[in-house]
Amino acid sequence: MDRIFIRDVQIVNPGGVGLMRGDLLLEDGRIAQAAPTGEIFPHGKEVPAEIREVDGRNRIVFPGLIDAHVHFRDPGYTEKEDIMTGAAAAAHGGFTSVIMMGNTNPPMDTPGRIEDALKRAERTGVRVYCAGNVTSGMQGRELTDFAALRAAGAVLLTDDGLPIRSEALMEKACVQAAEQSLVISLHEEDPVYIGQAGINRGRVAESMGLDGADRMAEISMVRRDIAIAARTGAEITIQHISAKESVELIRRAKAEGVRVHAEATPHHFALTEEAVRAHGTNARMNPPLREEEDRQAILKGLADGTIDMIATDHAPHTAAEKARPFPEAPSGIIGLETALSLVYRELVLPGILTWSQAMERLTAAYDVYGLPGGMIAEGEPADLVLFAPDEDWTVTEETFRSKARNTPFLNEVLPGVVKMTICGGQVVYEDGGEV
Numbered sequence: 001m002d003r004i005f006i007r008d009v010q011i012v013n014p015g016g017v018g019l020m021r022g023d024l025l026l027e028d029g030r031i032a033q034a035a036p037t038g039e040i041f042p043h044g045k046e047v048p049a050e051i052r053e054v055d056g057r058n059r060i061v062f063p064g065l066i067d068a069h070v071h072f073r074d075p076g077y078t079e080k081e082d083i084m085t086g087a088a089a090a091a092h093g094g095f096t097s098v099i100m101m102g103n104t105n106p107p108m109d110t111p112g113r114i115e116d117a118l119k120r121a122e123r124t125g126v127r128v129y130c131a132g133n134v135t136s137g138m139q140g141r142e143l144t145d146f147a148a149l150r151a152a153g154a155v156l157l158t159d160d161g162l163p164i165r166s167e168a169l170m171e172k173a174c175v176q177a178a179e180q181s182l183v184i185s186l187h188e189e190d191p192v193y194i195g196q197a198g199i200n201r202g203r204v205a206e207s208m209g210l211d212g213a214d215r216m217a218e219i220s221m222v223r224r225d226i227a228i229a230a231r232t233g234a235e236i237t238i239q240h241i242s243a244k245e246s247v248e249l250i251r252r253a254k255a256e257g258v259r260v261h262a263e264a265t266p267h268h269f270a271l272t273e274e275a276v277r278a279h280g281t282n283a284r285m286n287p288p289l290r291e292e293e294d295r296q297a298i299l300k301g302l303a304d305g306t307i308d309m310i311a312t313d314h315a316p317h318t319a320a321e322k323a324r325p326f327p328e329a330p331s332g333i334i335g336l337e338t339a340l341s342l343v344y345r346e347l348v349l350p351g352i353l354t355w356s357q358a359m360e361r362l363t364a365a366y367d368v369y370g371l372p373g374g375m376i377a378e379g380e381p382a383d384l385v386l387f388a389p390d391e392d393w394t395v396t397e398e399t400f401r402s403k404a405r406n407t408p409f410l411n412e413v414l415p416g417v418v419k420m421t422i423c424g425g426q427v428v429y430e431d432g433g434e435v
């Protein structure tokens, strides 16, 4: 276990609580001491040689981030990503906790599969959690055994990648999930409204001769599932919000006391359908990028807390798959390694969120899913990310720890550099370092 002393660093916690600047001593995987600069090792008292000292000047330290929505493709599609490379990408991006979606092959619909994935995830250095499927084989016909999945370690339920089409089954799932105190996380796209998936039905699709995915695909299911959550008392998360109408539905539901959470991805708050013209299949995702009014509504939703979580929907695919013609390419882009810089560029620098508000959105999932982490304070896990706000970096093919390169942000210069990620007191990523 590393012992680390971070000297004189700006500290940002969600909600702006706690110390604003100071020194941190990490021991036994926890934050042993957090104190104003110079108090832990005052002048004349040397830092012992066995403690690694890190200069915190010109750095911000955040709690290790959590991404409640990643696809590590393991088992079944490890040519795209695996648990080890996915976790390395997380560490590079400042994420110390991730929740893997269950659309693997085989999918995460039995306790044994979840136990196996969690066992393999133990060696990654970061905290890797598993979602369990809502329905067997993600077929949308029969519910899985929620109690058994929970006992095996599932931290939420989802058929992500697919919607739960049957309203009756969704209602039954909500009743049972509430009994198990599990949140259901929902990919809201009714295929009835989708011609061509991965691109908004609108101007850009038309110009490319494609039909597109209508916004009603999302709106109709968000409306239905908010109503189901309201009448069953279940807690749900609406994943990767893309349409302005969905933001408004969630805003009203929250005001009425419905237990609903919402995710926004960096791509949905940074880009519109226009990105498909420039980046083709690397801007193809489900739900699709939509219009500027939708993007503005997502920004507003993030600002007022309607959208309480930022999640990347990290979705690796191979270069060969993304080289196919648009209609045949798979949907999804990677996101873990660019997320924090995009939050900085799109939300913090324009003044939409303060850093502490941004941290609320990047750590809310700890509370929503009942996981440890999310706060810099004595006794908390030593899960931290050290960020250099005055530096920038160029996104190149070589930058990624992920196996995949499918991102529309390739070749951009992004502000802010993750210098070090620490999880459980261990350095799991260091800029220019070995790990």
Ligand SMILES: [Zn+2]
Residues within 6 Å of the ligand: 160, 161, 162, 187, 239, 240, 286, 287, 313
């Ligand atoms: Zn999804």
